[in-house]
Amino acid sequence: MQTFEDRLLAELKHVVAANRSATEPRRRARRWTGPRLALAAGAIAAAVGTAVAVPALTEHEQAQANTVERIPDGSIMVRLVEFTHPELVEQKLRAFGVPAKVDFLRFGTQCKGREYDSDFWMSEHPDDGVFGGDPGSDPHADSDMRNAAGARIHPDKLKPGEMVVLDVWFENTKDSSSASVVSPMVKKIGTVPPCVRVPGGPRSGPDGVGG
Amino acid sequence: MAEPETGLSRIRHDPDAFEDFYRRHVEAVTRFAARRVDDPHTAADVTANVFLAVIDSAHTYRPGNGTEIAWLFGIARNVLAAERRRAGRELRANRRIVGRRLLDSDDVDRLVERIDAESAGRRTYAALADLPEGVRAVLELIAVDGLTVTEAAAALGIRPVTARVRLHRARGVLRDVAALQTPAIAYAKE
Numbered sequence: 506m507q508t509f510e511d512r513l514l515a516e517l518k519h520v521v522a523a524n525r526s527a528t529e530p531r532r533r534a535r536r537w538t539g540p541r542l543a544l545a546a547g548a549i550a551a552a553v554g555t556a557v558a559v560p561a562l563t564e565h566e567q568a569q570a571n572t573v574e575r576i577p578d579g580s581i582m583v584r585l586v587e588f589t590h591p592e593l594v595e596q597k598l599r600a601f602g603v604p605a606k607v608d609f610l611r612f613g614t615q616c617k618g619r620e621y622d623s624d625f626w627m628s629e630h631p632d633d634g635v636f637g638g639d640p641g642s643d644p645h646a647d648s649d650m651r652n653a654a655g656a657r658i659h660p661d662k663l664k665p666g667e668m669v670v671l672d673v674w675f676e677n678t679k680d681s682s683s684a685s686v687v688s689p690m691v692k693k694i695g696t697v698p699p700c701v702r703v704p705g706g707p708r709s710g711p712d713g714v715g716g
Numbered sequence: 717m718a719e720p721e722t723g724l725s726r727i728r729h730d731p732d733a734f735e736d737f738y739r740r741h742v743e744a745v746t747r748f749a750a751r752r753v754d755d756p757h758t759a760a761d762v763t764a765n766v767f768l769a770v771i772d773s774a775h776t777y778r779p780g781n782g783t784e785i786a787w788l789f790g791i792a793r794n795v796l797a798a799e800r801r802r803a804g805r806e807l808r809a810n811r812r813i814v815g816r817r818l819l820d821s822d823d824v825d826r827l828v829e830r831i832d833a834e835s836a837g838r839r840t841y842a843a844l845a846d847l848p849e850g851v852r853a854v855l856e857l858i859a860v861d862g863l864t865v866t867e868a869a870a871a872l873g874i875r876p877v878t879a880r881v882r883l884h885r886a887r888g889v890l891r892d893v894a895a896l897q898t899p900a901i902a903y904a905k906e
Contacts, residue, residue, distance in 0.1 A: 508823055508826075509819050509823035510742050513760075513763065513818050514735060517734065517738065517764075517771065518734060521728065521731045521771060524729050524771065525729040525730075
């Protein structure tokens with residue numbers, strides 16, 4: 506007969522196994538060199554813990570680069586490759602019926618009152634299914650988002666009055682930008698005030714990978 | 717090239733290594749929780765969160781700084797403190813594992829028995845509440861959890877001599893607190 510301790514062990518072993526998976530793309534990111542950066546331009550940065558470098562874009566290109574699209578299962582996929590125009594991402598999300606507040610943040614800062622929680626993507630049911638994979642998929646990693654900076658949003662799970670909040674941490678280097686942490690939340694009631702930046706949040710690791 | 721992982725740091729990535737660690741300590745952790753909370757659901761949450769914190773912190777363990785159990789109880793104290801700080805906030809949805817969801821009625825009964833069995837420890841824990849934090853932390857680990865002075869020092873990241881000084885002060889402070897006249901304090905082992 507299974508006890509609480511047995512069930513907890515099984516859950517925790519999933520977490521450990523997910524840690525092992527999560528380290529693999531992180532190592533790949535370190536090895537990327539010039540020619541590979543071009544290949545990465547259309548790729549997605551990491552939702553949690555992995556940096557993907559993209560070539561520097563002109564301001565106009567940057568404004569156009571982030572995409573918000575509906576995918577066949579009805580969910581909305583946000584893919585982020587530039588980090589200067591959060592308001593455009595908000596507009597695109599609103600066009601899909603998703604009220605949203607998006608902030609692009611430097612590592613080492615966070616929005617006051619919206620403290621970073623690194624556990625989010627490891628949740629079994631993050632925010633009642635608004636984010637991430639479909640129910641029944643691996644609860645510890647959404648395969649589509651494991652290598653993406655952005656979020657998959659299930660608008661049908663949003664209740665009236667709720668608002669999606671995306672805090673995205675990014676880093677610019679001479680030749681590229683990268684985002685490695687996205688912290689999605691659902692504001693239950695009311696609007697989200699403008700971000701007042703305070704120290705905190707995730708920090709960029711030595712290889713540019715946030716955590 | 718990455719350094720090969722050894723010892724406890726492996727439990728972050730190796731499910732088998734983690735299972736060995738978990739089986740060695742899960743009872744101690746649930747008892748730790750049962751000495752501090754009187755609700756089986758909260759005890760289950762605390763137990764789950766302690767092991768999640770262990771997974772995240774495994775690389776910080778240094779055998780030279782103390783025993784596994786001292787390190788583990790140090791983490792457990794931090795988890796419990798964090799749990800209480802954020803008790804009023806709606807963060808449960810963001811946790812990786814919510815321990816209480818894993819409980820069935822038999823588990824609840826068993827945890828209630830464990831909580832009952834730890835009632836003396838819980839009374840002692842409550843009686844320490846008004847003491848200065850540094851003194852209370854040392855006393856808590858010795859009188860409530862049965863650690864030695866050296867282990868308590870390791871759990872708190874302080875020098876053993878500092879722990880001994882705090883314990884000495886505590887004996888004076890506690891002279892009149894009947895609930896704390898326990899052999900664990902009077903004869904605390906080094």
